Amino acid sequence: MDDELVGLALVVVLAVGAQLLAARLVIPAIVPLLAVGVLAGDVTGLIDPEALLGPALTDAISIAVGIILFEGALGLRREELSGPVRGVVLRLVAAGALITWVCAALAVGFLLDVPRPIAILIGAIVIVSGPTVVLPMLEFIRPVRSVRSILKWEGILVDPVGAIAAVVTFNALDFGGGGVSLRVGGFSLTMLAGIGCGIAGALVLMPLLRAGWLAERQKVAATLMAVVAAFAAADVLRDDAGLVATIVMGLVLANQRRVDISRIVEFKETLGAILLGVLFILLSATVALDDVVALGWPAVALVALLVLVVRPLAVAACTWRSGVPLRERALLAALAPRGIVAASTASVFGLELADRGAPGAELIVPIVFTVIAGTVVFYAIVAPLAARALGLSHGEPAGVLVVGAAPWARDLARALGEAGAEVRVWSPRPEEAAAARVEGLSVCDDPLLGDGAVADDPLDEAIGSVLVTTDDDALNELLVERLAQELGAARVLALPAADGRPQVAARDRALEPPLFGEQATAQELARRWETGERVRVVASGPPGALPLATVREQADGGARAVHPLTTGPAPAPRPGDVLLVLGA
Incomplete structure (x- = not known):
């Protein structure tokens, strides 16, 4: 009992601690989460997810993934994507995702010699990028607005698109042998069950979100209740329909006009962050380093193909005659890391297929985690250098x-x-x-x-x-x-x-x-x-004047930085500083 208690507590502590470290270092949370999870799992044995959760591990991961996909689908609002970047983003999410899917599936099948259904599934999984890994990189790089907007919206939109592609592949293909065959009947029933339960869940939740007798925090709890209920109901009707239900539920809520979904923002910010951290610690703790190392150079070649060939090809095809300048297209091609959604969907489907005895199922998790680690490290190094070399990176905002x-x-x-x-x-x-x-x-x-x-x-x-x-x-x-x-x-x-x-x-x-x-x-x-005092720019404050701000030159020669004054300690003066005061 004590071992399980310590293990569960350690998962939460490491999950939150890794995210705090990432926030302090301004890096994607997935970097410390991946490292800490592997160290706590395969390297030291401090965390054994199967021992902690037993047979419920797969179901717990599935529910967590469903909640994360619901959160991602809430960002799919038609009116939020407009202006000149709209066409480029939509092409990247549609045609770009298809190019990535096909090329990744072919590369996995050729380089790693896995059964074709498994290769197609992995190709669908590695479509996703995601805001949890892209946004911290954008915050660090600070690219120009057009590039930032495209990458941000691509990351938000492609998560559920990739998840849908993976769910469709998982339910449509027969993984029993090495060939590819469709299970049209079962696939159709699974999609119908998921769509029906997702719509029903949204219709049940909307009156609760409008109810005046529920406090805001209770509406957050009601949202979680409805998402989990829709997931479970769909999965009871058809195995693996729960993920479809949560995606559909998020899409319906995001695009309706009856209720303000900003009421559940706390759900996205607080519960989502904790859930992501806990989930990724559990997932990375299941990864065996020996399995990753056993993939060898073909896995390195796969990552190289994805970042050096597939991503530039997708960007070139989707920005052709779009009006996007060549420099910005080059930077778009230099940033497409994979993240937590890829890891979680790979784990769910890998565990499910392993239980079925599907050939090659044991390769899904190590291959996808290799792609995640490789792309995050590559883009974390290359993207900032590319942005500066192309002259597309802003300095600190002043x-x-x-x-x-x-x-x-x-x-x-x-x-x-x-x-x-x-x-x-x-x-x-x-x-x-x-x-x-x-x-x-x-x-x-x-x-x-x-x-x-x-x-x-x-x-x-x-x-x-x-x-x-x-x-x-x-x-x-x-x-x-x-x-x-x-x-x-x-x-x-x-x-x-x-x-x-x-x-x-x-x-x-x-x-x-x-x-x-x-x-x-x-x-x-x-x-x-009104009594005649005015704001003045002075070298030092005259008696009786109210100090307002210090204005300081920046090293890059750009606009001067402003340090507003408060009751806290004022910044130490430097040569060239000027002071703003309100005085006579």
């Missing part, structure tokens, strides 16, 4: 977004620009935004409270800090909460509430101390401005 455009806030934005900073202004009040335009300020028109409004916007590339300055405390709280989710808590600073306290959201999220100090409420700053 700009400022001033939220609120009262007269004193417009004066602040003007002074920041005068000091050499890149500044944009956003206001919820049209008359303030119009006044900012008249004064020559750059005004942001995007709805900052929209779902995902900033994460795929030029703001995310250029803005190093957000200064929330409106005189509406309730609005400030909402803005702080949303912008902290989108951009990170450290980049969002807010004035204290009218009574001098930090914003509630700021306290809950442990943000920086109040912007400009505890006494610098919007009302106090407006009063000082």
Whole structure:
């Protein structure tokens, strides 16, 4: 009993700890998760998933994969993909996925001599990339917006596409022999069961999400309940229909208009992250290094073909006559790592086929994990170098977004620009935004409270800090909460509430101390401005003036970096720094 308890606790500790390490190092979480899982499993024997979960291991992994695929399908919203990158992304997700599938299946069959049904299944599994591995790389590389948008949406969209392809392959092919034969009847019944249960689950969940008697956290629990119930119901009707059900359920919820699915964002952010970590620790702990090593040079050749031939071929075909510049096409070809969804689907199908005694089933997991490790390492090294060599990588964001455009806030934005900073202004009040335009300020028109409004916007590339300055405390709280989710808590600073306290959201999220100090409420700053004080750029603060920010030159010679001042310690002055103050 103690061994099982320690083992389960260790899985959770390692899963969360590896993700915290990844966040600190700004690397894909899959890198430490893979390393820690293998060390804790095959190398040291500290974690034995089969001993911990016994016969329930396969079912537990299947349910976890279903939840992850549901989360991925929630991102498939038609209206979220628009503009000039739409065509390229759709071609990459459709034609590019097909090219990858066919080429990968042929390469696996030729290089590793596995049965054709297994090769086709592996080809479908390695289609996927995924936001859990792509987004941390994009955060580190900081490519130009067009490349970032294409890679982000390809990663989001191709996850369920690859999962659907793998599920279809798994249910449509006969794995009993070395040839390829279709099981049309069984496949059709499986798809019907999955589609029916997925739609039913969404229809049951939507009234619960609209219900006024359920608290937000209870709606998160209701979502989890409905997803697991739909998965189980579909699997009871037809083996392996559960994954289809969760994908369909996510698609239905993402594209309906009756209920706001942003209510379940906590489900995606908290439970999804923990589940991904636990799942990948368990999966990587099942990998035998001897099996991976036994694949030998053919496995290395497979990874080389995928990154040097297949990915460039898919990008070239999908961006032909698209208007995407050659340099950007080259960078698109240099980033397509495989991630957690590939690992989890490989484990589910590998265990299922091994139980059936299918020839070659034991090769699925080591081959896919080799592809995951190889592509992550290759792209982690090559993609940043390629981005810099092609001139498509941004430096650290240094700009400022001033939220609120009262007269004193417009004066602040003007002074920041005068000091050499890149500044944009956003206001919820049209008359303030119009006044900012008249004064020559750059005004942001995007709805900052929209779902995902900033994460795929030029703001995310250029803005190093957000200064929330409106005189509406309730609005400030909402803005702080949303912008902290989108951009990170450290980049969002807010004035204290009218009574001098930090914003509630700021306290809950442990943000920086109040912007400009505890006494610098919007009302106090407006009063000082109305009495004749103005924001000035000075070398040192005169007596009685309120210090607002330090503006500092950057090593790359770009826009100056702004360090807003709070009640916390001010940055040590450097030669060339200038100070912004509010004073007479």
